Amino acid sequence: MPRKPVARDAVLDAYESLLIEVGERAATLDAVAKRAGVSKGGLLYHFPNKEALISALLERLDELAQEDIEQMKAAPDGSAAYFIRSSLWADTPMDRAFVAATRLAEVAHEETRRRFAGIQQQWLDVLAEDVGPEIAKAVSYMGDGLYFNAMFEGGQGAGNASREADVDILLGVLDRLRK
Amino acid sequence: MPRKPVARDAVLDAYESLLIEVGERAATLDAVAKRAGVSKGGLLYHFPNKEALISALLERLDELAQEDIEQMKAAPDGSAAYFIRSSLWADTPMDRAFVAATRLAEVAHEETRRRFAGIQQQWLDVLAEDVGPEIAKAVSYMGDGLYFNAMFEGGQGAGNASREADVDILLGVLDRLRK
DNA sequence: GTAACTATACCGTCTGGACGGTACAGTAAG
DNA sequence: CTTACTGTACCGTCCAGACGGTATAGTTAC
Numbered sequence: 001m002p003r004k005p006v007a008r009d010a011v012l013d014a015y016e017s018l019l020i021e022v023g024e025r026a027a028t029l030d031a032v033a034k035r036a037g038v039s040k041g042g043l044l045y046h047f048p049n050k051e052a053l054i055s056a057l058l059e060r061l062d063e064l065a066q067e068d069i070e071q072m073k074a075a076p077d078g079s080a081a082y083f084i085r086s087s088l089w090a091d092t093p094m095d096r097a098f099v100a101a102t103r104l105a106e107v108a109h110e111e112t113r114r115r116f117a118g119i120q121q122q123w124l125d126v127l128a129e130d131v132g133p134e135i136a137k138a139v140s141y142m143g144d145g146l147y148f149n150a151m152f153e154g155g156q157g158a159g160n161a162s163r164e165a166d167v168d169i170l171l172g173v174l175d176r177l178r179k
Numbered sequence: 180m181p182r183k184p185v186a187r188d189a190v191l192d193a194y195e196s197l198l199i200e201v202g203e204r205a206a207t208l209d210a211v212a213k214r215a216g217v218s219k220g221g222l223l224y225h226f227p228n229k230e231a232l233i234s235a236l237l238e239r240l241d242e243l244a245q246e247d248i249e250q251m252k253a254a255p256d257g258s259a260a261y262f263i264r265s266s267l268w269a270d271t272p273m274d275r276a277f278v279a280a281t282r283l284a285e286v287a288h289e290e291t292r293r294r295f296a297g298i299q300q301q302w303l304d305v306l307a308e309d310v311g312p313e314i315a316k317a318v319s320y321m322g323d324g325l326y327f328n329a330m331f332e333g334g335q336g337a338g339n340a341s342r343e344a345d346v347d348i349l350l351g352v353l354d355r356l357r358k
Numbered sequence: 359g360t361a362a363c364t365a366t367a368c369c370g371t372c373t374g375g376a377c378g379g380t381a382c383a384g385t386a387a388g
Numbered sequence: 389c390t391t392a393c394t395g396t397a398c399c400g401t402c403c404a405g406a407c408g409g410t411a412t413a414g415t416t417a418c
Contacts, residue, residue, distance in 0.1 A: 005367065023286040025204055028403060039369045041407090046367085049405070105331055106285045107202035113331050137345055138352040141324030142317060148327040149320075152284055152292050166316055173317040177355060184392065207377060218394045220382095225392090229378070 008046045010036040012060065015053055019100035024107045029053075054104060058115050061097040065119045068094050072126055079130040080139045080174055083123065087143035088167050089150035089160070102151055120144075135177050142170055187225045189215040191239065194232055198279035200333050203286045233283060237294050240276040244298045247273050251305055258309040259318045259353055262302065266322035267346045268329035268339070281330055299323075314356050321349055 014036035018027035029050065033043040047053040068086065075082035089095055104112040120140070127136035149163070193215035197206035208229065212222040226232040247265065254261035268274055283291040299319070306315035328342070 007368070021287070025286050029405080030403070040405090041370065041409095042368045044405070045369095103285060106282060107204050108200070108333055116331060134348050134352060137348045138317075138321060141328075141345075141349065142320040144324030144327040145320030145322065148323040152295060166320075169313050169316045170320065173313060173356065177352065186393070208379085209377075218396095219379095220395065221393050223379075224394095227379090 005046065007036065007038045007042050011038055011043050011046060011053070012056055015057060016096050016100040019103040020096060024103045027103075054109065054112070057097065057100060057104075058112060061101050062115065062119075064094040064097050065122070069122055069126060072123070079126045080135070081171060083127060083139060083143055084146075084170050084174060085167060087146035088163055089146075089153065095150075098147065099151060102147070131174075131178065135174075138177070139174065146170075184225065186215065186217045186221050190217055190222050190225060190232070191235055193217075194236060195275050195279040198282040199275060203282045206282075233288065233291070236276065236279060236283075237291060240280050241294065241298075243273040243276050244301070248301055248305060251302070258305045259314070260350055262306060262318060262322055263325075263349050263353060264346060266325035267342055268325075268332065274329070277326065278329060281326070310353075310357065314353075317356070318353065325349075 011032060015027060015032045018031055018035060022031075029043060030040060032053070033040045036043070047056065072079045072082050072086075086092075086094075089099075101112055101116065105116055123143075124136055124140050127139055130136070131139065146163070146167075190211060194206060194211045197210055197214055201210075208222060209219060211232075212219045215222070226235065251258045251261050251265075265271075265273075268278075280291055280295070284295055302322075303315055303319050306318055309315070310318065325342070325346075
C-alpha cells in the first residue's frame with residue numbers, strides 16, 4: 001500500500017489553529033498550507049475546496065463531542081459539574097475543535113450552526129437528567145458564556161488563572177442551586 | 180446651511196445589519212454601500228476607510244453601553260434581573276451594536292476586544308453591587324451565554340419565543356440564588 | 359526479479375475574480 | 389460657494405481554485 005497521508009491531519013490541525021488564533025478571515029488556504037508545512041497543491045489534493053476542509057473539521061467536532069458527552073454522563077460528581085469544568089478553555093482537542101467551529105458559525109456558515117444546535121441540545125438533555133430542566137438551562141448558558149469569553153482570548157489567554165477561579169465560583173453557585 | 184449628512188447614519192446602520200446577518204467576511208464596502216442605498220463614493224466620503232467605519236461603530240456601542248449601564252443601575256427589580264432580561268436578543272439599538280461588534284472581535288480585531296472587556300467589567304461591577312461578587316459572575320456568564328446564542332441566530336431568530344421562556348427560567352434561578 | 363504500469367501523495371505556478379481604496383468629474387441643495 | 393453627495397473608471401493585492409508535473413509505493417506479467 002502507498003505511504004500514509006500525514007499531510008491530511010497536519011492540514012486540519014493547522015486550519016483549526018489559525019481559526020482560533022487569527023479568525024476565519026485570515027485562515028486562508030495559503031496560510032493553512034504554510035502553517036501545516038505543506039504546499040498549496042498538497043492541501044488541495046486532500047481537500048478539493050474550502051468547503052471540504054470545513055466538513056472535515058465538523059466531522060472531527062462531532063466525534064469529539066460524542067466522546068465528551070459519554071464522559072459527561074459518567075462523571076462521578078455529576079454531569080453539571082463536569083460540564084462547567086470542561087467549559088473552561090483547556091486547549092483540549094474538543095476545545096480546539098469547538099472554538100474553531102465557532103469562528104465559522106460567526107461567519108453565518110449554516111451547516112456549522114446546525115451542528116452546534118445539535119450538540120448543545122445533547123448537552124442540555126444530559127444536564128437535565130442531573131439537575132432538572134431549569135438548572136440545566138442556567139448551567140448550559142453559563143458554559144456558553146465561558147466559551148464566549150474564551151473566543152475573545154484567541155487561544156491560551158493570559159486570563160487563564162482568573163478564569164479558573166471563575167469556574168470554582170460557578171461550581172459553588174451550582175452547589176447552592178442543588179439544595 | 181447645507182443639507183444634513185443622512186447617508187452617514189444609513190451607512191453605519193447598513194454595516195451593522197450586514198455584520199449581524201452575514202458576518203464580517205461578507206460585509207464588504209460594496210455590500211454596505213448597496214444596503215445603505217448609497218454610492219461607494221458616498222460611503223468613502225464619510226468614512227475614508229474601513230477602519231473608520233469600525234471606529235464609528237465602536238463609538239456608537241460605547242454610547243449605548245453607557246446608557247444601558249445607567250438604566251441597569253436604576254432598574255426597580257435590581258440590576259441582575261435587568262441584565263438577564265436585556266441579554267435576550269430584542270433587536271434594540273444596543274443589541275444590534277453589541278452583536279455587530281462581536282463579529283469584529285471574532286476576527287481578532289484587537290481594539291474591539293479591548294472595548295468589550297471594558298464594558299463587561301462595568302457590567303460585572305454593577306452586578307456585584309446588587310448580588311455580590313459570586314452570583315454576579317454567574318449572572319454575567321449567563322448573560323454572555325445568551326448573547327453567544329443570539330450570535331448564531333443572526334438577527335431576529337425563530338427561536339425567539341423559546342429564548343423568552345429561557346429568560347424566565349433564568350430569572351427563577353436568580354431568585355433561588357438570592358435567598 | 360525486474361520491467362511496465364497504476365494509484366497515491368504530494369509540489370509549484372498561474373489565473374480570474376473580488377475587495378479595499380483612489381481619483382475625479384459632475385450634480386443638487388442650502 | 390460650500391456641503392453632500394452620485395457615478396465611474398481604475399489600481400494593487402489577495403485569495404480560491406485549476407492545472408501540470410513529480411516522486412514513490414504497490415501490483416501485475418513474464
